[in-house]
Amino acid sequence: MISRRLFLRALGACAGIGTGALYYAVQVEPTWLEVVRRPLPVRRLPPALTGRTLAHLSDIHVSTLVSDEYLLDTFRRVADSRPDVVVITGDLMSWHYGWRDHVAAIYRHVPRGRLATIATLGNHDYGPGFGDPRMAAQVVDVLRSCGITVLRNHVLDVAGLQVVGLDDLWAEQFDPRAALRGLDPSRAAIALSHNPDTVDLPVWGNYEGWILAGHTHGGQCRPPFLPPPILPVRNRRYTAGEFQLAGNRQLYISRGVGHSLPVRFNVRPEVTLFELTDQHQPG
């Protein structure tokens, strides 16, 4: 759970900039969505997938702290882009009284990919202490009833693209060995992993390619020209955006759609519309 002290620290990070900025940080930016468009070059991408759209949403955090209207409007904007694949990388909700009906009511309107609509879990999907597997099982039931395929250390083949969906690190359910066992390294693949710290663990074997993540919310508040003061990762390099990793891997961290604390400054919420392209190999 977010402590009052942490909330005040986050507010304090913004407060130095002034009252007007504070109003902006609380009332404007948390729901001022940025739709980011960028290519996603994938090795050995099946030709039929070239030019297709993969929409990446993360950290939607359905709760009493995120406006339903904002989330439903975000879903409509994603649906209008007619995505072929939709992926959601964890923290689909934050626990609150009545969460089950609320989560079902929102995800009934989730934008669907023509080929697949996929989610993986984040720490908040495991309840307030981030460690309740029974809670996560109930969340998964609700999401599946809304037509979402939830991958928990499992690979799904989407028209020849292997999507590796990993479970959450903080909930101690991250098990890439189980997931990667089902992977054919000679074929196109992407991986979904909520927590970017997972990319530094020596568990990726011969996996090469993109890992799409969330979890950080980009720090939510970032003073100009400085790194965000609050970042829930060990490797504080992992704020948001693209990172080149060892082993021919690349990381993309979404700033997320929702929030845990209702404040953002200089870190607008994000939906990413990736255009799948074939990555030509040297030689």
Ligand SMILES: [Fe+2]
């Ligand atoms: Fe989150």
